[in-house]
Amino acid sequence: MPKKSERTRQRVVEAANRLFYHKGYNQTSFSDVVEAAGVPRGNIYYYFKTKDEILEAAIHYRTERISQMLENWSGSYRTPIQRLHRFLDILTNSADAIMRYGCPMGTLNTELGKDQGELQEQAENLFKVFESWLTDQFAELGYAGRAHELALRLMSQGQGISVMAHVHNDPGFLRREKERLAAWLDQLAEGKDECA
Template sequence: MKNRKTREAIVSAADTLFYERGFEATSFADIAAAVEISRGNFYYHFKTKDEILSAVIAKRIEDRRAMLAKWGEALAPRDRILRFIEILITNQSKIMTFGCPVGTLATELSKLAHPAQPDANQIFSVFRDWLRLQFEELGCGGRSDDLAMHLLMRSQGIATLAAAYKDEAFIRREAADMTGWLQSQLDPSKASPRPSH
């Protein structure tokens, strides 16, 4: 039990550090210091930084699947998609400081030509597949995957610009615009006019 808790603490600390500092800039020593364990104890659980990266990616996938499953139990498909959009507002402070945890890791690993980059992309796929299913449930048929990708693309673009400009009003405005876009896809007759920028 203690070993499992230590391992989980290491992965959790690495997850935070990879997000806030970046994968390449985070060392074994940084993670060990965050967990307050000796290097020897650290190496008992992980021999390489790539092993930790794999565990972090697996944790992020598991955490997001759990979050989406929870929404699925409590909300209708349209409200689930709205909850996805609201992530931008809920996490706006962190997004403005560090960017999107999914996008920043995938981008960094791509720049490094790291072999784990396709694994990091799986986190995007979790959202893409889930969004597609919501649109399918809403009767969007063959457009469902395109709509899912559009929403994913917009949320990533907003997160990138929010981190660049540190503009909370921009995040809120774009989240509202995405909500209007969603309505226009589901019922064009009730779509709100797009705000002028």
């Protein structure tokens, strides 16, 4: 069982992670994190001296959760096409959050990319975890020479769908576009290499 200090630190990171997604990094103050975590301000300074340090911890937390999720999928789904379809399910499983806040990885990277390049480089790792895993799935599916290209295509399509569904607040669009991507994956699995 984690020590009380580890649990307190984790509570701060989880609260900050939610706030950075819901409000944005730049719109979230240190005081917001203090209030959401329910931890005295002085205690937070024991773990984090700056908001940037909290963001770094939140990115690390997200990265670990994504890595664990992908590892679980690799163990739970027998074939690469099943795993790729599970990846697509993120869109519909997260539809409510996407409608309200957009994609958590995309919005953070876009926000930081405007004028906080060093922080954005850290946030980019969230995409790289998926990118690497998806590349492995496409390679196993038989597209080793183009696996990375296909991984980027799938991720970019998913990001575009998330943005447009968020902008138009249209879960129907999100579902339809997800099904279109699913059909493209099935074509690839059948050896019909057509563009999305």
